[in-house]
Amino acid sequence: MNLPFIDTKYLAQDEDTEDLRVVRSEDNFLYDEKGKKYIDFNMGWCVGNFGWGRENIREKMNSSPHPDYVFPHYKYQRWEKLAELLARISPTEELHKSYRTTGGTEAVEAAMQISMMYTGRSKFISLEGCYHGNSIATLSLNKEDNKDKYENLLTGCSQLATPLDEKAADKLETQLKKKDVAAFIMEPISCNLGVLVPQSEFMERAQQLCNKYGTLLVMDEVACGFGRTGKIFATEHYDIQPDILCVAKAISGGAAGLGATITTEKISHTVNKKSFTFYSTYGWHPASVEAAIANIRFIIKNKNSLLDHIEYISQYFYGRLRKVKFNKSAIIRIKGLAIGIDVESKKYANKLVERCREGGLLFTSEEETLLFFPALTITENIAKRGLDILEKNL
Ligand SMILES: Cc1ncc(COP(=O)(O)O)c(C=O)c1O
Numbered sequence: 001m002n003l004p005f006i007d008t009k010y011l012a013q014d015e016d017t018e019d020l021r022v023v024r025s026e027d028n029f030l031y032d033e034k035g036k037k038y039i040d041f042n043m044g045w046c047v048g049n050f051g052w053g054r055e056n057i058r059e060k061m062n063s064s065p066h067p068d069y070v071f072p073h074y075k076y077q078r079w080e081k082l083a084e085l086l087a088r089i090s091p092t093e094e095l096h097k098s099y100r101t102t103g104g105t106e107a108v109e110a111a112m113q114i115s116m117m118y119t120g121r122s123k124f125i126s127l128e129g130c131y132h133g134n135s136i137a138t139l140s141l142n143k144e145d146n147k148d149k150y151e152n153l154l155t156g157c158s159q160l161a162t163p164l165d166e167k168a169a170d171k172l173e174t175q176l177k178k179k180d181v182a183a184f185i186m187e188p189i190s191c192n193l194g195v196l197v198p199q200s201e202f203m204e205r206a207q208q209l210c211n212k213y214g215t216l217l218v219m220d221e222v223a224c225g226f227g228r229t230g231k232i233f234a235t236e237h238y239d240i241q242p243d244i245l246c247v248a249k250a251i252s253g254g255a256a257g258l259g260a261t262i263t264t265e266k267i268s269h270t271v272n273k274k275s276f277t278f279y280s281t282y283g284w285h286p287a288s289v290e291a292a293i294a295n296i297r298f299i300i301k302n303k304n305s306l307l308d309h310i311e312y313i314s315q316y317f318y319g320r321l322r323k324v325k326f327n328k329s330a331i332i333r334i335k336g337l338a339i340g341i342d343v344e345s346k347k348y349a350n351k352l353v354e355r356c357r358e359g360g361l362l363f364t365s366e367e368e369t370l371l372f373f374p375a376l377t378i379t380e381n382i383a384k385r386g387l388d389i390l391e392k393n394l
Contacts, residue, residue: 020357025052028375028382030362039386041363041372046191046223046338049250050298051375057255060294066286072100072279078289083260085296086247090262091235095245097268100283101259104222104248105133108185110261110278111244112137115183115216117271123156123181125172125215130159131192132185132220132246141185156180164198169205176213183216183244188234191223194369195333195340203238216243216267222259226250227376230310230336232299237335243267253295256288310336310376313383317372320387326394339372352393361389 020038024031028051030038043049070076079100087096099114101107116122126132126141133139139146140154147153160172175181184206190196210217219242224234228250231237235245244267248259261278299306318334321341331342343349349365356363364371374383 018353018357020362027051027053028378036360038357038360038362039382039389041361041374041386043373043375044254045249045364045371046228046373047249047254049226049228049376050253050295051377052254054253054255054295054298056298057253057291057294060290061255061287064290066290068286070286072281072283076286078286078293079284082284082289082293082296085293085300086260086262089232089296089300090245091233092241094241094264095262097263097265099261099263099268099278101248101261101278101280102282102285103257103259104220104246105135105138106278106280106283107222107246107248107259107261108132108138108141108218108220109135111185111218111220111246111263112183113278114244114261114263114267114271114276115218117274117276118267119182119214119216121180121182121215122154123158124154125158125160125175125181125184127164127186127190127193127196128159128161129193130186130190132222162193162196164196164202166199166201166205169202169209172206173209176209176215179213181213181215183218184210185218185220187220187222187224188238188240189224189229189335189338191228191338191340191371191373192366194342194366194371195335195338197333197335198238200238203240207238207240207242210243218242218244218246220246222246222248224338226299227306227310228336228373229338230307230314232303232307234335251295252288252291255291255295256285257282258284258288258292306376313337313374313376313378313380316380316383317374317387320384324387324391324394337372337374337376337378339370339374341370341372343368343370352390355393356389359389359393361386361393 021033023033030040083098086098099110130142132141140157143157219235225247245262252258326343328344333340346368349368353365
């Protein structure tokens, strides 16, 4: 029996909410209220990296005798355990001090506060068109796009135009030279910019410039972390040593909300001495912590086979997508299983998302770019079935 839903009256949702009422998720699939099954190439937009409904996570959350809640100013062994696991998988040895957050926005917000306190500066540089969260501070990082909506964004935030090449590095230097920038914040591979892959030379120069001018380098791995781009962290594609790493989304595989801001001993020690606090009532809730511990243990245990599988399936996607006959030739950007495809127009992209959803395949689009973030554990057979739906609905 279909219940009469009244959410349009009481639930505030975005204008562009899709016509899909989810009731169940399992592995690579979502099910709607009528029992229709969809292949999920979206996976909550980089959340369910290892498939939905994972037994190892659910079991851990249900079976561990954790307290209902721990007050942020008490100690808790499982917080220490999770922080240790994050230190174990973080891209550099130095990045091993985790601050507890509820998700990605808070993780970037904490990174901004830490950078301001550590450097004594208040300016930020980020990428044009970026997204780092929905608080006023994180929205300020994309000031150009948001300034018409909000009057009171942070002053002192500027954006660097892409592509990220030598020229962009020169422009970055011009801005950093004034020695008043607290942090340069970016996604090392930008899922929010249609899977933008910076040149290695850019990343290495950005690192040198940040060191030279006393600016912290912050890598936002909220979307691209936890295997998405074919490395555990996208930072590992480059020879860089960020000062801060922000993580969330796939950290718990979608079973619970949680994020972290990971920094170095030196930075943490310095800001803590200056009375930095990041009080988050639900940051690292005990149930979420169990989910994240189980998830990270799974990643550590299966690291090599996971990364091999991602590479194999990534090549499969690329091979198939190159042959797909979109109405005009498309530009494909793919790194691991972060896939951005520029098609003819926003209208064409929107239509394709809608038609494929009706055909049983889920993905999103942003402007004229289709975005596929399938589970990293997807089999070739399911990938094939999804891509067959795409081709059928062109
Ligand atoms: C790169 C990046 N940073 C931060 C955020 C904000 O994360 P959350 O929605 O968990 O607050 C997002 C969300 O999509 C993101 O993609």
